[in-house]
Amino acid sequence: MSETRRLELLPAVDVADGQAVRLVQGEAGSETSYGDPLAAALAWQNAGAEWIHLVDLDAAFGRGSNRDLLAEVVGKLDVKVELSGGIRDDASLEAALATGCRRVNLGTAALETPDWVRSAIGRHGDKIAVGLDVRGTTLAGRGWTREGGELFETLARLDADGCARYVVTDVNKDGTLTGPNLQLLRDVCAATDRPVVASGGVSSLDDLRAIATLVPEGVEGAIVGKALYAQAFTLEEALEAVSR
Numbered sequence: 001m002s003e004t005r006r007l008e009l010l011p012a013v014d015v016a017d018g019q020a021v022r023l024v025q026g027e028a029g030s031e032t033s034y035g036d037p038l039a040a041a042l043a044w045q046n047a048g049a050e051w052i053h054l055v056d057l058d059a060a061f062g063r064g065s066n067r068d069l070l071a072e073v074v075g076k077l078d079v080k081v082e083l084s085g086g087i088r089d090d091a092s093l094e095a096a097l098a099t100g101c102r103r104v105n106l107g108t109a110a111l112e113t114p115d116w117v118r119s120a121i122g123r124h125g126d127k128i129a130v131g132l133d134v135r136g137t138t139l140a141g142r143g144w145t146r147e148g149g150e151l152f153e154t155l156a157r158l159d160a161d162g163c164a165r166y167v168v169t170d171v172n173k174d175g176t177l178t179g180p181n182l183q184l185l186r187d188v189c190a191a192t193d194r195p196v197v198a199s200g201g202v203s204s205l206d207d208l209r210a211i212a213t214l215v216p217e218g219v220e221g222a223i224v225g226k227a228l229y230a231q232a233f234t235l236e237e238a239l240e241a242v243s244r
């Protein structure tokens with residue numbers, strides 16, 4: 001009998017101007033600061049996290065970079081890191097992978113330079129995930145400021161290119177504590193056989209339990225940001241909630 005897999009949790013550390021911050025719906029200027037990114041990441045690691053979702057928001061918005069700081073954070077962690085934000089060419093990809101992160105998350109590049117993404121997937125396999133950031137079924141790129149195509153057409157193309165995994169975010173939910181878009185997750189899982197990491201909107205332990213019911217459909221993990229920083233629950237409670 002096959003064992004039911006447990007939902008993986010990925011606490012988010014989003015970095016802008018050297019600080020851990022939370023945004024509302026990914027909008028620049030909506031930041032609330034939560035201090036030192038390394039301290040935040042170490043706190044999640046000490047609380048039992050197996051993964052950290054680490055985002056360079058300045059690189060995502062094309063207004064700067066926290067590359068050295070993020071490399072330092074990855075180097076000081078023992079847990080797996082998913083690195084995201086502004087990875088769009090060979091230089092940024094090689095720099096991201098050189099940090100020792102477990103995988104990178106490509107967003108804008110998957111919409112704007114599909115040939116390069118196909119080549120990156122061919123070279124790096126499951127070290128590449130693609131972020132599908134949507135409003136409705138319209139994809140968003142460039143720090144979620146530009147529209148970039150239709151979700152299911154892009155998903156079919158990326159599946160054909162061998163993409164190993166998708167990080168699916170409902171931009172309108174992100175940072176709002178209004179609950180995940182479960183129907184979006186179901187629809188994406190129905191359209192691909194690749195694992196899906198859910199992102200955006202988690203507000204409660206019940207939200208995590210609801211996402212966990214989708215593990216048999218293909219949801220592998222959930223990124224949790226604002227709810228942890230707002231102390232809606234602790235990471236220990238979250239890990240316990242998805243352990244059964």
Ligand SMILES: O=C(O)c1ccccc1NCC(=O)[C@H](O)[C@H](O)COP(=O)(O)O
Nearest residue numbers: 012026060085174175199200201225226
């Ligand atoms: O991940 C990115 O590359 C990114 C780019 C531009 C704006 C935001 C981006 N990521 C944000 C996140 O990954 C959030 O931390 C995550 O969705 C958690 O959301 P929430 O639990 O609603 O705070």
